[in-house]
Amino acid sequence: MADDLWFLSVREQAALIAARTLSSVELTRAYIDRIERLDRPPFALPAAPQDRPGDKLATVTTFVRDGALAAAARADDEIRQAGPRSPLHGIPFGVKDLLDTNGVRTTWGSRVFADRVPARDAAVVERLHAAGAVLLGKMTTAEFAGGSTSTALNPWKLDRSTQGSSSGTVAGVVAGVIGFGIGTETGGSIVFPAAAVGATGLRPTYGRVSRFGCMPLAWSLDKIGPVARTAFDCGLVLEVIAGRDRRDPGTAERAAFQFRREPARLSGMRIGVHQREFDVAPEPNRRVFAAALDTLRTEGAVLEDISLPERPYAEVFSHIVSVESAAAFRDIFENARIDAMFPYNWSRRADWMAASMAPAYDYLKAQRIRQLIVNDADTLMERYDLTICPTLATGSPERSAPTSPPIPPPSMPGTPPDMPRLNWVANMSGLPGMSIPCGFDADGMPLALHLVGRAWDEQRLLDTAITFQRATGWHDRRPPYPWRA
Amino acid sequence: MGALGASSVLWDHAVADVEAQGTVSDEVVRAMLGAQGGPGIFADPARFAELKSAVGRTAQRLATMRAFPVPADVPPAIGFRRD
Numbered sequence: 215m216a217d218d219l220w221f222l223s224v225r226e227q228a229a230l231i232a233a234r235t236l237s238s239v240e241l242t243r244a245y246i247d248r249i250e251r252l253d254r255p256p257f258a259l260p261a262a263p264q265d266r267p268g269d270k271l272a273t274v275t276t277f278v279r280d281g282a283l284a285a286a287a288r289a290d291d292e293i294r295q296a297g298p299r300s301p302l303h304g305i306p307f308g309v310k311d312l313l314d315t316n317g318v319r320t321t322w323g324s325r326v327f328a329d330r331v332p333a334r335d336a337a338v339v340e341r342l343h344a345a346g347a348v349l350l351g352k353m354t355t356a357e358f359a360g361g362s363t364s365t366a367l368n369p370w371k372l373d374r375s376t377q378g379s380s381s382g383t384v385a386g387v388v389a390g391v392i393g394f395g396i397g398t399e400t401g402g403s404i405v406f407p408a409a410a411v412g413a414t415g416l417r418p419t420y421g422r423v424s425r426f427g428c429m430p431l432a433w434s435l436d437k438i439g440p441v442a443r444t445a446f447d448c449g450l451v452l453e454v455i456a457g458r459d460r461r462d463p464g465t466a467e468r469a470a471f472q473f474r475r476e477p478a479r480l481s482g483m484r485i486g487v488h489q490r491e492f493d494v495a496p497e498p499n500r501r502v503f504a505a506a507l508d509t510l511r512t513e514g515a516v517l518e519d520i521s522l523p524e525r526p527y528a529e530v531f532s533h534i535v536s537v538e539s540a541a542a543f544r545d546i547f548e549n550a551r552i553d554a555m556f557p558y559n560w561s562r563r564a565d566w567m568a569a570s571m572a573p574a575y576d577y578l579k580a581q582r583i584r585q586l587i588v589n590d591a592d593t594l595m596e597r598y599d600l601t602i603c604p605t606l607a608t609g610s611p612e613r614s615a616p617t618s619p620p621i622p623p624p625s626m627p628g629t630p631p632d633m634p635r636l637n638w639v640a641n642m643s644g645l646p647g648m649s650i651p652c653g654f655d656a657d658g659m660p661l662a663l664h665l666v667g668r669a670w671d672e673q674r675l676l677d678t679a680i681t682f683q684r685a686t687g688w689h690d691r692r693p694p695y696p697w698r699a
Numbered sequence: 700m701g702a703l704g705a706s707s708v709l710w711d712h713a714v715a716d717v718e719a720q721g722t723v724s725d726e727v728v729r730a731m732l733g734a735q736g737g738p739g740i741f742a743d744p745a746r747f748a749e750l751k752s753a754v755g756r757t758a759q760r761l762a763t764m765r766a767f768p769v770p771a772d773v774p775p776a777i778g779f780r781r782d
Contacts, residue, residue, distance in 0.1 A: 434777070526767050529760040536757070553740060560746070564753035567741065571731050571754075573707040576761050581775030583767055588776055642776075 220390035224447040238304030242286035273386035276352040303346030308392040311352040314427040323355040336427025354382030369693035378407035405649035409605035412660030416448040420644030421466040424459030432538035445679030449473035477677035481514030486598035495607035502653035527638035536569035591643035609659025651688040713758035
């Protein structure tokens with residue numbers, strides 16, 4: 215049996231479990247050992263993102279050690295009696311600490327909710343439990359999904375940012391402390407952190423996955439999706455978590471997803487390349503991205519440059535998020551619990567207050583401009599099967615104090631404020647996307663491509679990502695932590 | 700500022716302020732707080748300064764969006780539907 219079980223893909227782990235050469239308890243114990251050695255016992259909210267928790271990764275906020283072992287034992291019994299009921303049966307996972315877990319602390323990353331223990335599971339957690347997956351931990355997030363704040367450490371270099379609110383989930387996947395993870399994205403919080411650490415992250419179509427039981431940040435923008443070490447694994451997880459849920463009216467009747475395991479060939483696929491975003495990358499990174507695009511050409515895809523119209527993307531996105539967040543969090547203003555917010559988030563608190571006082575007219579104007587952006591995206595995606603840009607033009611920068619507005623991370627110096635523009639378009643249009651590792655920058659930090667697909671066509675994203683990963687193997691590179699000197 | 704009772708009028712002032720001088724006046728921010736029931740936690744001077752900056756950022760966004768033309772037949776993307 216492999217001595218690095220924790221780095222196997224879910225697909226590989228599931229095959230071992232189905233063949234009865236690996237038990238869920240053995241696999242869960244392997245991850246527990248990893249968490250206890252590499253993470254951050256005794257598992258608590260970090261005082262602030264700037265506070266370095268030593269050389270521990272801090273990916274886990276609440277560790278479900280005993281519960282995981284009990285669930286793994288149940289899974290082994292069930293598998294012995296009837297075989298695995300899904301590819302996730304017996305596989306340990308972590309969820310971003312915005313999703314409710316019955317009887318397990320769910321803090322939303324904040325001292326305001328440090329002792330909050332829900333009496334229900336989020337819909338996604340229900341589905342994962344039903345599939346037999348084993349909850350191992352609540353994964354660290356910046357307070358109230360505070361965007362680029364960086365609470366979990368980056369396994370590639372501990373002084374580098376994890377670039378987003380799903381930081382614990384992505385870092386935990388790459389460091390091999392969970393089998394797969396669940397993240398959330400409002401404006402980039404799956405794809406950006408996935409890129410920063412070299413994980414594979416999938417943002418589903420808006421309405422594909424129920425948000426019932428998940429902290430709302432912006433009702434009209436929030437998505438929940440899988441993070442894993444391979445694109446194939448993302449497909450396996452999406453198949454389990456997708457589906458209509460009447461408790462979330464944002465989910466669609468067509469939300470269910472059946473993952474086709476064998477990817478379709480890329481031959482003849484039309485891919486629109488947002489070249490402007492590649493052009494702002496530093497020269498060494500441009501070579502990495504060019505080689506990645508050449509791989510897609512070699513597989514038969516036809517690449518063409520695209521441009522996106524001039525729109526006030528950043529302003530529209532920021533206003534919609536600020537107004538909807540302000541409404542969602544209004545009650546903690548009114549009962550003064552907002553005073554317990556971390557100081558690093560105080561400018562965000564003020565942004566919410568300002569947005570809560572802004573006229574409805576301006577919110578509706580933002581949503582009317584957003585409709586233009588949706589129309590642009592629909593026109594573009596009639597011509598292309600996929601569009602593509604760098605997820606981030608640079609490797610992840612050093613950890614630093616967060617910025618406001620917090621989502622997405624700030625642009626690199628010298629780039630327009632609305633970059634990465636395709637990300638704005640995709641998130642405001644509800645289009646699915648994937649971030650896949652495609653190489654490294656000169657400092658050894660991961661670089662990634664952001665694939666954006668047509669609404670409801672996650673399969674084509676997965677086909678492309680799986681084909682790319684089979685051809686390149688960048689996703690199989692492992693961070694040096696903790697084996698570095 | 701007592702005459703500026705309506706929130707939308709206050710935001711018109713805030714937008715005009717940021718366009719003219721890059722910041723909003725204390726008076727406008729205080730009137731906004733008064734219109735929504737009082738200063739609450741923003742009575743503290745440091746917090747008031749944070750809020751004033753936030754109102755300035757918001758007003759800058761509004762100025763950009765208000766100046767952006769949208770055809771009259773484009774509805775907001777608020778998407779209520781019944782399947």
